[in-house]
Amino acid sequence: MSEPVSAPVSALNGASFQGFATIREIGPLGMITLRAKGVKALDKAVKAVTGTKLPVQRRIEIKGDRACGWMSPDEYLLILPYPEVAEALAKLAKALAGEHHLAVDVSDARAIFRIEGDKAADVLRKLSPVDFERLEPGELRRSRAAQVAAALWAQDGGFTLVCFRSVAGYVMGLLTHSAQPGSEL
């Protein structure tokens, strides 16, 4: 018994599609929603978990397989390796003890996709009301993909898109259809 029975499984079990861009469902990734505002120890707490500084408005700070994204004035998304979530939550609880905050493990509530290739932006352009010409490097944009909420950012020559796990199949369908060969913009 090397693997525990409840080994984490990503939403679509790593589904992928090769169109004019490559779509890959990745994960599982550890994700923590951290809600806090105006808390002194926040910088340090985030640094201890992701190794990054606290992002300013609409930015995501990425360091290796860890990241911290600005989701709203009082919400941050921490991304880290899946097995380290429990430890990270303990670190946050300790660093922010006595401060008004909320840190929750949302790893299993999310699905995460990579859209890669020269024309990766074209895949998303059809789905989101986002001006990709003006999307800056390191900018995290929360918007929608067709009918569901999604957050996306440019990373390593492609895009990373996060959505709710319950709509992972829908989003995979959208991305697959949008990346059909011959449908480039």
Place this chain on the structure above:
Amino acid sequence: MLILECPYCGVKAEETELSPGYEAHLKRFGPGSSPEEFEAYMFARKNPKGVHFERWRHTYGCGKWFLAARCTATLEVFGTYPAQVSEPPADIIAKIQARRPGWTPDGKAPK
């Protein structure tokens, strides 16, 4: 297509990213108020042709409620501002008056 800039995250969000919240700056009348006051609070809405203040929620973005001043006739947007105020801020009023000379928040002629 209405495009409003969310004052919390700075995104120029188009209408499909937002949810409408109808008239802004309503004053709540609860227990202890007269039936007339409560009726007006509950049902009477301004519905002007022209300058209007509205609540909007950046639903697909940061999820925050904000307020917007716009013209219902031309869809011109005068500005958006955070929702933690009980009346339109001075800079928004100035912007509206620059575009609509003679306009005042309470509808009375300026002195």
